[in-house]
Amino acid sequence: MPATPIRFYTFAAPQRFYGLAGALIPWLWAATVILTAIGLYIGFFVAPTDATQGESYRIIFIHVPAAWMSMLLYLVMAFWAAIGWAFNARLASMVARAIAPTGAVFTFLALWTGAFWGKPTWGTWWVWDARLTSELILLFLYLGYMALVAAIDDPRRGDQAGALLAVVGAVNVPIIYFSVQWWNTLHQGATISMTAAPKMASTMLTAMLVMTFAFWAYAFAVVFMRTRAIVLEREAHTDWVGALAVVNKG
């Protein structure tokens, strides 16, 4: 390929994105492993024991980053789906599809670790509390999106319908959140706030942030891998994918 100057849209072409993502994936996995190791080490061995919750609080280092990622990824997914729909950008729609399973996994992880945390601290696996319920509903929204795009055979229609559903879901998330919050609240308040001074030890905060970056790297790595698979599937008729298959066959 002749050297073309890199512009804003350079990597919106599926072929170039395929190459770029392929080059980045090993680095992202390396970052995931290293950051997870550091984050878990700080979280399990360096951070002090909590005064009231003992050791059981340590699941926070997985629970909170997973919950953050689950909510953020829904918005990111809706954003790329909407871009793909509005500007007919194929790659954006593919990325949106690739994000959905990762977001659902993080949502499930947040719920599951929350249950593990709830058992020793609240004495129960599950309570119908506002934040838990919202997270559960978020999981339903992810499942609905995945079920819808999977049910539509025509990829273009699937992308567009999925985008519409994701946007409607994103508009509804705050409404659902506040209605559920009004309905019942038991969950402890947000531990980290942008406006108030952090209430937790700085090592705990460090561990949590490192784990968040680890989850970010993981999300990027997995989403890129999944996007590459979708690109190959959708572009199977093109010359460059054909050439790729020949090269790989040797």
Add this chain to the structure above:
Amino acid sequence: MSGGVFGAIVARDLRLAARRRVEALLPIAFFVVAVSLFPLGIGPEPQTLRQIAPGVVWVCALLAAMLSLTQLYGGDHADGSLEQMLLSGESGFVVAAAKALSHWIVTGLPLVLAAPVFGLLFDLSGAALLALAISLLLGTPILSLLGGLGAALTLGLRSGGVLLILLILPLCIPALIFGTGAVGAVEAGLSARAHYSLLGALLIATGLLAPLATAAALRIALE
């Protein structure tokens, strides 16, 4: 002209429903049977029944409204009249709003009328029955509007019916919360006004946005 098209679609759907009466009454029959099952499953203690009544009636109404949605656009899509409606030059918003209204008149309104009767079976007080009817009156149009969106998104899909329910139920949760909350507030001796206001606000917002989204979904489905 838009009033003319709106009225024509509603009148046509009502006439169609009147010619297939049994089919139109199925959601109500489902509602009646489903609500009657709860006392059998839970036990006949009036205290318990009174406590769960608003939730049971609301959830059953929600499911009954969902059941009849697959046919909202399905029939018109199959015989091509949906395409004609959208090609008529009228905005998709009007078509979607008219379809939602006719769905509500056929399904939602009978539910609003039937619900207080079933509230009696659950030993609800007069004030609570009134609150139940008002909350359903405000809430069931929301279900029809959101359901129209789900029906348009799943138009023509193999597993459309179940998928529709999976897509739309999470979006209906706020209506469910405020609807049952209104009855709960009256039962507890409080005013249900705040709940009515929120339901009304939800209805207005849904009424403005859902037909827009439905029209977009119909265009995607028919492209």
